[in-house]
Amino acid sequence: MAQSDLSKKLLSPNVKAFMGPVGLLLLLAILSVFAFRFGFAKISEQRQSVATARQNESVLSQKESILKDVQSGVPSYVKAVAAALPEKNPSLSMVSQLRILSGEKGLSLGNIKVGSEIAAGGASISEVDVTFGIEGPAAEIVSFLAAVKDLAPVSTIEKAKINRSSIGTRADITLRVYKSEFPQKLPSLTEPARALTDDEKTTLTKLSALRLPIFSELTPQGGAVRENPFE
Known part of the structure; x- marks a missing residue:
């Protein structure tokens, strides 16, 4: 209750x-x-x-x-770098450069051989050996060898054997030419950028001073029209 x-x-x-x-x-x-x-x-x-x-x-x-x-300098830098370290086999460009340079020096260039492409120190760097013989006055051969370092693509003289005789001077040269793969991926737009260092600017200036290969363009020509195609 x-x-x-x-x-x-x-x-x-x-x-x-x-x-x-x-x-x-x-x-x-x-x-x-x-x-x-x-x-x-x-x-x-x-x-x-x-x-x-x-x-x-x-x-x-x-x-x-x-x-x-x-x-203002980007187009010239891109052109210089692409020529100095081309993406494809650089041997043809270098042989063309050697022919032009030897002609300017009054030398005879011959016995040209191109080796196989092999990987160099870096994963994206490759190298090709170009061997050749050059004949002419000794002073011009020395001048020729000194001028090779100013040619694009980038190269180094690995071997140089000079023989003198009563009929002239001959040099057998092994030139190592380099190539590099181009970047396959652009950085993100929001990824922080950095300005070029002084060393990088100096390198670009040196590459821009190299003598670039000369490429000629062939103009397509139309064939003549035959009145009678069976003749």
Whole structure:
């Protein structure tokens, strides 16, 4: 009987009326906690996006500034590097250069042989040996050998055997010519860039000073039309 009276007191109309707002407040409190957590996460995400966008904008501005500084020399640098370290076998370009140079020096070039392409020190660097004989005045042969280092593609004289006789001077030369693969992937637009170092600028200047190969373009010509194709 006492327990029944206690239940009636606890569940009196006043208590029941009070429990409704309390339950609503608890529900609102729980929803507020979830809303705060969700909103805070969204705000943090938005702040991160803004920070990333500002960083990318800074990188792009830096790249734009660097490109403005070097844009006048880029075409010549690209041409010089591509000729100095070509992507394909450099032997044909070098043989053409040697023929032109020997003609300028009044020398006779012959017995040209091209070796097999082999990998050099770097993974993307390869080398080819070009051997040849050169005949003429000794002074011109020395001048010829000194001028080879100024030719593109880049090369080094590996062997030089000079023989003198009563009829003239002959030199048997082994020239090592180099090639390199071009980059296969461009860097990301948002990847930070760096300016060229003084050593890199010096290297580009030296490559730009090399004597580039001369390539001739053949103009296609239309064939004559025959009135009678069977004649």
